[in-house]
Amino acid sequence: MSLQRIVMTVNGVERTVDAHPMERLLDVLREKLGLTGTKEGCGEGECGACSVLMDGSLVNSCLIPVAQAAHAQIVTIEGLGSPEKLDPVQEAFLHCGGSQCGMCTPGMIMAAKCLLMHNVKPSREEIREGLGGNLCRCTGYMRIFEAVEAAARKQESEAAR
């Protein structure tokens, strides 16, 4: 298969890559664009470590052929905040202990972000469901749930101001 020129918007910046159309979006992000924040845990759509936002929905980038991402808006963990200026969800994960080894964390935060975009005040049950596609082997999820709730509260109080 020959290389194809693919244009997509990644974290708000237009990027052009030459890639095999069937190459995984995950590899293009990590290897061609140097965005190694997105992780691989299984490569088969089970763990969610590779979760990114594509046109506002949560996808497993290990299952997306890059051709499918042409002209899409992609947001990865690098697109949220930085250690100097954390996104509220990142901050909540840090404070509540929602990240231990950190391998599930970028994907988990993207899933939480997506959930909160569609539901500003999710119940515990809705959080459990919303994060159902993202596996964490370290935390037992409790601190992650608390982080999502804390982020929701923070967003709410900021919106009220």
Added chain:
Amino acid sequence: MRKEGAAKVCGTARYIDDITLPGMLHGATVRSSIARGRIKKITFDPAIPWGEFTIVTAADIPGANCIALIQNDWPCLAAEVVNHPEEPIVLLAHADKHRLAEAVAAVRVEYEPLPSVHSIAESERKDAAVWGEDNVLKSYLMEKGDVDAVWAGADFIVEGEYETGAQEHLYIENNGVIAEYSDAAGLTIYGSMQCPFYVHKSLVKLMALPEDKVRVVQVETGGAFGGKEDYPSMIAAHAALLVRKAGRPVKIVYDRAEDMAATTKRHPSRTRHRTAVTKDGKLLGAEIDLVLDGGAYSTLSSTVLSRATIHAGGCYFWPNLRVRSRALATNSPPHGAFRGFGAPQSLFAIERHMDRVAAAVGLAPEELRRRNFLRPGLTTSTGQVIPEGVDLEHLLARAMELSGYKEKRQRFARENERRALKKGIGLAAFLHGAGFTGSGERRMGSVAAMDATADGMLRVLVSSTEFGQGTNTILCQIAAETLGVDYGVVQMGPADTSVVPNSGPTVASRTAMVVGRLVESAAKEMRHVLTEAGLIGEQYSTEEFQRAASMYVGKHGQLRTEGHYEAPPNVFWDDELYRGEAYGAYAWAVYVAEVTVDTVDYRVAVDDFVAVQEVGRVINPVLATGQVEGGVAQAVGYALYEKVVWQKGRMANNQMTNYIIATSQDIPPIRVYFEEVPYKYGAYGAKGIGELPMDGPAPAIVNAVSHATSADFCAVPLLPEDVMTKLAQVKSQVVEVVGA
């Protein structure tokens, strides 16, 4: 707050697969396809341009062909025989990683098959001798009192047999390393690992290099749970061999399927109990026969077995006890370290057995336990005297109250009669020895250091690694507290064997308790040095301390202090007889699980979970709670979902799709409570915590399922099909009674 936390939540933390070195090749492994056999011939399919590949076989190993652990029987690459499926035989490297899969498949190995064994029973019967003469990797006999004398005086003798399955660690980051080499610097390994000095020791032997020509650096590690204690030495060895031959850096990162099929798992077990008890529930004595399946090589089995043996009697006082234990070889990849290290297996057996002893005597499960708990002044199975402050009865009362145990136990039994969804509640009481077993800590003689940089940054120097459990945070907290400075100015030095002293491996829940204590003494020493030099007084601010440290560095070139391991006074351990102080301290716990068993689809759901424990002083409540919750979640999987399907020694379900762990939707509310009784010889009163929560959930859950269904379940994992089979049996037994 977690030291490296900001990098983790921003995705800037660098794990091994995030690192690329210039000119780097990718490595892959050709593995055995059969369980046991002699290698007759290796051929390379001419369709592949082999000239482009670096090829390594056992013949390329400059030193000893083994991964050095305890007995050195684990080959780095199989040369003449293979003893399990997925055993590494040939290594390949190429600049394009996409070319490797095809090349691996094009290496054909011909074997002369040899007979193999695939279960504890087959190994025990010696269907084939696959290790030594009798397949026994290690055995222990631990005796207390005179068990043979108790049977005559017993009102009841209760027997039981319990089994636990293998468990895959399933850290989300697979194993991986990068190796580079130069004549000047020697060999450097970067990797995901728990124990840099284990890797170092193993490479020195394998590569026949002087110690200072091997450097091992741990990079951010995405979960380990024991699974990166021994295996990283293997992958590092492979990468080292490839880099020596290729002359270019080599990365080996496993994919999920390879990691699951080829690396270690928790030892499967079978435990038989025979217990003598009086009619008022006093335990007179027991005989326990414990067997672990060790896999094809001995690796860490002897130490896992040791911990399993010592924990076999649980948290009860046994006037008389005999534990016979063996680790047997089978032809599967070696089983290794996994959080709990043998204790979850033997504690599952005793805690399930206690419910059955209680039923035989006619006592409530909690009451039988209460009457036999270890208390201050009583002795453990090894004769260790329980110190003041241990109060299991209190933990039990608290766990029962927090879970509403009494009321639910009665109500569920009443209501279950009329329901298809049957509810149950069960508990487990247990202990976990913190730190190395027996004389391990004294033999290790660990050292921790602290130093200061010219600009007054204070660093903790240890080989203890962070893999999610909070090493960085806890050790910096201890150092900051001892120095009397802000947490923010204390940093971790790199986990690099060329920089840090050997503070021992990061295992056995020893980091906070043992290494923390060493950091505490290194910090005290630093304070002392600066006081002696007249640079600080009694009172100082963080800035003053930093200024003093930097002045000292300016004047003397460096400021570096050490803390050396000192055993607590009056400890004694007999390695032959298994008598004495098995552990510096034990952590104690009572866990309660509430479940629903669906008698239509036989699924078990855990509805509520209460974990009450005493782990000494809790240094960081958020991290400690997270450790318990994470351990409980892994153990829920161990109890109900995680089944390794073996086919002739090979894991058949080596995918996340069909090896199932608990998701956010399966996990009950986990309610965690600590009782704090500071431990005199741990850093700031801390004891170990990491492994304890893995021990109790499986028996608590299975006790609850047995309560819900009035059927005796004696094995984990307990899958719906197992529940179905058992309940069908119970039904047919009932029919027989009615018919008779």
